[in-house]
Amino acid sequence: MNIIANHSLQGSNTFALPGRAEYFCRVESAGELHQALAFARQRRLPVSVLGEGSNIVLAGDLKGLVIQMGLRGVQVVAQGRARALVTAAAGEPWRDLVTKLLEQGCYGLENLALIPGLVGAAPIQNIGAYGVELNDFLVSLEAVEISSAEVRQFNREQCGLAYRDSIFKGALRDAYIITSVTLSLHREPRVNISYPALKVALAEYPEDKIRPDLVCETVSRIRRQRLPDPASEPNAGSFFKNPVINAKRARDLRERYPDMVQYPQVDGAVKIPAAWLIENAGWKGRRGPHCAVHADHALVLTQFGDARGRDVLDLAGEIVADIDQRYGIRLEMEPRVLGDCEKPD
Secondary structure, three states, X not given: OOOEEEEEOHHHOOOOOOOEEEEEEEEOOHHHHHHHHHHHHHHOOOEEEEXXXXXXXXXXXXXXXXXXXXXXXXXXXXXXXXXXXXXXXXXXXXXXXXXXXXXXXXXXXXXXXXXXXXXXXXXXXXXXXXXXXXXXXXXXXXXXXXXXXXXXXXXXXXXXXXXXXXXXXXXXXXXXXEXXXXXXXXXXXXXXXXXXXXXXXXOOOOHHHOOHHHHHHHXXXXXXXXXXXXXXXXXXXXXXOOOEEOHHHHHHXXXXXXXXXXXXXXXXXXXXXXXXXXXXXXXXXXXXXXXXXXXXXXXXXXXXXXXXHHHHHHHHHHHHHHHHHHHOOOOOEOOEEEOOOOOXX
8 A cells, every 4th residue: 555645636536626635545455444544543644535536526635644445346245036235345436336236137226327436435425316315225334433443334224314415424424434335136127217307218118128227228328418527527417416495485486486397205395406496597508717507517517627626616606695595595515525725826
């Protein structure tokens, strides 16, 4: 394991924002992770964890040790006629895990195809798409406490999963490093096409022809159409969560905006697409000096190659303030902000 001082992170985040780590290392085994944590403890350094950098805004330099997860491996640990238990290491790319399990006849994750990032980040965010969330399949996870290097098992309930949220974004934020995730998957093909956009995309197929591999292909195609490739247009994917409001507030807004898209939830609340709010407010395609709201994707902020973290956060702040003023809805960012914003030059 090689620990590097003053390491550039610009190539380690999909927004391609500049920033440096005081110390940086990539760990590819449990032993290397414990070595890295020992290094940080001996020097009393704060520890940050980095995966693919696909859901972060790098706002500046990071003090302490930045650990990039490289733990790999996928194992079917138990299986019966109906379900299979699969454990995946935190450094596995999520998109690869979905296709790998599909090929092995383990079903259920197809709606989550092509989501960027690593397996270890999936529970933190409780990733979800097209009517499915990680919460539907998570059994448990293993994590290492940063302060003590002790290994702990968390069951699904202890993870506190909610909409794009978990205990690792709240009470246990920055306290643990997830090392593996165990999922319970179907052994017989079973599909979920309840999400409206997915149902429309598959409308031409007879019901008996809609199998998990077709769902996976369709979701992947939709995602490629919806979200620009960070390699050509640096971005962090969907930038804002879809806000959830109470039913009365939703009715009031529908009276003012009859074409507002609304999705009733099982608990009586109503989800409003953030993309609709942003586009309806006229932000889609709006450009600033260093970054912009994408011309085709209202939920995506992108930069032109010379932006800093503060530029992205300033644009996001303007959008949040405007949506709040127009609709009385406070948007929340999906990406996590790492580092302190630089002071203006």
